Amino acid sequence: MTAVPADAIAVDLGGTSVRIARVGVDGHLLGDAVRRAVGRTTTRADVVEIVVDACRELAVPHPDHVAVAIPSFVLDDQTMAECPSIPALTGSDLGGLLSDATGAGRVHIFPDIACAALAEQRLGTGVGSSRFVCVALGTGANAGAVVNGMPVATAFGCLGDAGHVLVDPDGPACPCGGRGCLESITSGWALARDGAALGLATAAEVTRAAQAGDVRATRLLTRAGVMLGRACATWSAMIWPDTIAVAGGLSGAGELLLAPARAEMHRVGAPYIVDGIRLMTATLGDEATLVGAGLLTT
Known part of the structure; x- marks a missing residue:
């Protein structure tokens, strides 16, 4: 694997909150995560604004790489499948929205279960x-x-x-x-x-x-x-x-x-x-x- 840039960002978009953290060159998190509340009334624009503001707070206003764990699936056209916890994200190209808003070179969207499984395999049980x-x-x-x-x-x-x-x-x-x-x-x-x-x-x-x-x-x-x-x-x-x-x-x-x-x-x-x-x-x-x-x- 290639080394990750020092200004990479990880996002855990859950059903009730979103957490955003800086990522080090080995893929590990650096420091405490920024946490914000989300829910069924959260809009696409709200999610984008939360991530953009968190990047500024973490002193990474224009990350090279952003990886987002979502409580849904990623369809073949890279849009999100049904997202009951945040309905406004259903059908959205969240990766594209975040790329435009942050200027990130790469934004990848992954189902949260895939992220959890990888973490447990690499660092857990x-x-x-x-x-x-x-x-x-x-x-x-x-x-x-x-x-x-x-x-x-x-x-x-x-x-x-x-x-x-x-x-x-x-x-x-x-x-x-x-x-x-x-x-x-x-x-x-x-x-x-x-x-x-x-x-x-x-x-x-x-x-x-x-x-x-x-x-x-x-x-x-x-x-x-x-x-x-x-x-x-x-x-x-x-x-x-x-x-x-x-x-x-x-x-x-x-x-x-x-x-x-x-x-x-x-x-x-x-x-x-x-x-x-x-x-x-x-x-x-x-x-x-x-x-x-x-x-x-x-």
Whole structure:
């Protein structure tokens, strides 16, 4: 890889906030990030202005290279796919807008899952892994892969909508329009749905109840883990990973989620593939996406 200019910028455009940081010659972040709030009423012009102002604040008014992690997908024409968290960005050429506004020589837009996966492979749980999968289980579910140090892009800049692989054909309906996909069972909103019958309003409450010994809450996490194991077996047949790391809020359940996932992955997966897989918790936390965008400036 070529060395990145000292005036590169990484941007993590999340659903509720955007963080912008300087990037060093090795792709690592320099200093604290600038953070600004965004949301459903944020316009394209707002996003551009936030990034431009942050570049000035970081003393890099005209960066040579900008890498942006987005909560969406990148279409073949380099425009953004549907962006529910910031609807005004749907269909936008955000890279072009930022290039014009900052004068940057290169602006690249990447799905946030691709950035997080790269960060975990280079600096987190996946260090030393040549074939790596990162599963993000937060409000929703998705997964990214890194093979030989580079993100795998099978569709729209990443591993596609991997959180919607089928894990239970008789399972619940999902807002995606499918039924029984991983996100419909193993995600924050799905656990909140199932936990409501137990008086548990969020996935975090389900996790805390299970950790305190609540049998019914433990069953919910066990079911979620079993479905995660099936998804891991499916992804593994295509990617042959040596390591799978689970990130996001649900990863806080630890072995309550991972133990049943491992057991199911080995029950249903091809032994010659899954026997070589480490299934672990990711380590970089909320910083992974911004760090990954920084690494992608190299």
